[in-house]
Amino acid sequence: MKFLTSTFCTIALSLLLLNGCKIATKEYGTMLIHGGPIYTVDSLQTTVEAVVTKDSIILYAGKLEEAEKYKNEQTQVIDLEGKTMTPGLIEGHGHFMGLGYNELELDLINTTSYQEIVDAVAEKVKTVAPGEWILGAGWHQSKWDSLPVDAVNGFQRHDLLSAATPNNPVFLSHASGHAGFANAKAMEIAGIEILPKDGIDKLQVEGGEVMRDELGRPTGIFNERAQGLIWQHVPESTPEQNNKAFELAVAACHRNGITGFHDAGIGRETIALYEQMKTADKMKVRLYGMLTGRDKELLGEWYEKGPLVDPDNLVTIRSVKLNCDGALGSRGAWLLEPYTDRPGHFGHETLPMEMVLETALNGLRKGFQVCSHAIGDRANKEILDRYETAFKELPDLKTDHRFRIEHAQHLHPDDIPRFAQLGVIPAMQAIHLSSDRSWAIDRLGEKRIKEGAYMWQALLKSGIPIVNGTDVPVEPLNPIASLYASISRKTLKGLPEDGYEPEQKMTREQALKSYTLDAAYGAFEESIKGTITAGKLADFTIYNQDIMTIPEDEFLKTEIAMTIFDGKVVFKKDE
Structure with a gap:
């Protein structure tokens, strides 16, 4: 009996001590x-x-x-x-280092005329040495108050810029990133000449165009892959510049409430920089990296070692980015029918579709998501066709592939339901509607615009989520503007009164989800964020006002x- 009593007391005391520990370690x-x-x-x-x-x-x-x-x-x-x-908001499609460099170089996003570009570059010339390259980005001729009277195919000529910059090579990227504007000095360095009299044009570029005037003279506009003729002569960035651009990009994300970022197309140098920054404890944004499809050797290396899913949730690399056509603004988007405002021109297939199929098959076999840039209806259709072929060829590997189409801006009506049927995620930047819709109708005509452009609600109702974003630095990183476009389908000036094709508006709940949970889903990260x-x-x-209840006309006053x-x-x- 003594033994039982003693044992009972010991157990009771142990239980009390255990409970006490639980309380202490709450x-x-x-x-x-x-x-x-x-x-x-x-x-x-x-x-x-x-x-x-x-x-x-x-x-x-x-x-x-x-x-x-x-x-x-x-x-x-x-x-x-x-x-x-x-x-925390997630930028679902952007270019992280482009964001940083946009703050280091000439920012032309708010220019409203060709003359303003010339004036901005002329000011920059005063601060650099003769021969030094001047770079900038953000101009968009369709957003100017008017085009020069001597425009060629809807673009300005270089003469005015070249006269202001005789001693410095200049290259200015279009806001879309799909065209560039060079002055005479830059073209001289690149060996760009007038079209030879024998008719043999050595500057023909597959998937691109060196724009020329009626006499065969280059206008300074380099569309799509033709930009490489100039870029190959631009000096590489220094490590100091890269570090500064990275820090500026992180700070810009924080100012804009962005805690996650889908980085659409990165190479080995950028990957090395991100690893360096993580080691130095400077990675204060969660990056989801897409390997650039332009470097087949890089892809081969990653296929061998497999995806990197970062246990620290800072730098994850498990997708491939393919650039398959151009942009509407530069008339590079690949269309099924010609451009309304450039008869006979269909845009550009900037990547052979065989590469899309090859990458889709490799992605399924090696565990990589495939994210293909497509703006025009033909590009979207061709990519969906290649994805579908890959899924049929490897049916056992297609489970939860989450392949994406980046932009999906203009779709043939027959292809809208295919996204949900195939499980392909559209990553669509709503702000593009605010910026582009007023002039995009000139490119596509009313019928194509109304039946297949910016089809957010149709896609959502079909049962597929949408990943939102800005495509920064094509557009400013500001998520408030993109959320406003999502729910209003208006320009940032609040026009038109009912919005463009108002039946395609997102609800506020859908818009917020597209920047949080759906963006996380688009990166296989819905279990850890969103x-x-x-x-x-x-x-x-955290916002200064309630974005879910404020009147629409007050929405753009929201601040982070x-x-x-x-x-x-x-x-x-x-x-």
């Missing part, structure tokens, strides 16, 4: 956020009163009363003071008030 949060609308994008609880994080992970999301049980004296408390919070759910990464975007990345405040507007 998890406490490192951050508690409350005091404003919190939209989770989680269908099980769409809004919560408070969120608790533990270092880089969400510990709790729900009632404030319950959240405060996770608070101790070390917990940082953030009172939203009426501001609104969502999951919603404010316990167990996911502590990345949040704070960005939280990895459980830490990385941007605060007041500071």
